[in-house]
Amino acid sequence: MTQQNTDIASAQSRRSQAIGIIVREHQGLWRTLDLLDQLQYDMNINEQRPDERLFLTIFDYIQHFARRVHSTPSEITLYRLLAVKAPETVPLLEKLSRGYLVGNExxxxxxxxLKVCIRNWPQGREEFSHALARFTGALRKHIKKEEGVVIPRAREVLSDEDWDEIIEARDQENDPLFGDRVREEFKELRHRIVTYTPERFGGLGLQHAERVTPEDDQKEMLSVQNLVTSYGQIEVLHDVNIRINAGEIVSLVGANGAGKSTLLMILSGLQPVDRGTLTFEGRDLAKIPSEKRVQQGIVQVPEGRQVFKDLSVQDNLLLGAYTRGSSTEVTDDLERMYTKFPILRQKRHNLAGELSGGQQQMLAIGRALMSRPRLLLLDEPSMGLAPLIIEEIFNIVRELKKEGITIFLVEQNAAQALALADRGYVLETGNVVIEGTGRELLSNEKVREAYLGM
Structure with a gap:
């Protein structure tokens, strides 16, 4: 074979390799959409109550794909190069990007x-089924446009050098489409889907808790009523009223100095109350001293991580289980933390002070989880972290909710916090000024202008 023929074959191989990655991910989406059709049929025709955990795992996969791969086309080397070589595709790429953003909503x-459908079964089934059908239909059209226009046009106009650049980017974490880490994340999510899918639908049929939302998911866990507290002569919280139900993520957003961290300190017993009542699972929280609140299930991940920097990672985790003593369960939980946070296993003998900010945040969360919290208080978990790590932290929070942990999230990153939340509150200079579901607050004009920059 001549050198010219060899070069041509090599270029074709690189092109095929890159396109093959895209096609394989699309195939995964196609199979997932087919599974959703089967589950919808089972729900409507066989009157089978939906498996909430399986549906949520499928939604996680599609949402992760949208967020990772198509947040904006310019982040993908292929799309960036295609926009230069084929300017006529730019409107389509922009439309596809908007489609993924709408799809995320x-x-x-x-x-x-789904939560309403599960709670009120069979009421709510029709509305959920119709919305699901509209979504799967729209996503199928979306993928067909990518496969029918984007890929063929890229194959036609991109040069050998372009495909070289695309392949070189494939192992970089900052390329959302071709990064190995991203593909591993998709692989893990697909594995969970296959594991939970019933055998009659071609899955492994692993027995699991089919319901994620607690049976009594409206049961009140924490009630804060007419709360007032001061620093010296200065009143910093003014008649604050907040409610957190079991199994919820509730977000508290506001500017610096609004009093968010002060409220968490009160819940942890580190700040006295002037007036008002605090009730946790029916008990007067004011009668429970701070050192006993962890045993009652209230655990805080403080602002700035605050790990014990001169102790090893493993010793930090074990300190989280201090009130539980030494037992086989503690050892099992330690292994669970290493499974949940593989980087902590790798660094377990390192001093905590040697970890990066993101690693320390994972350690702080792992330490809190070693206490087996029922109510987890998270104080500014994204503070000072890189965007990729922030996304990882919020994914962890989402997983914790699935495990049944109730979460009170205090966060300046209002967009992320409210997108994650079942309900939320806006705190301004010690007053709760707005409350509602996460979706309602995201669409509230005042919130969008003041906290989302819109």
């Missing part, structure tokens, strides 16, 4: 409709 709506 629709998935959040589907999660809420």
């Amino acid at each position: 629709k998935l959040n709506e589907l999660r809420e409709l």
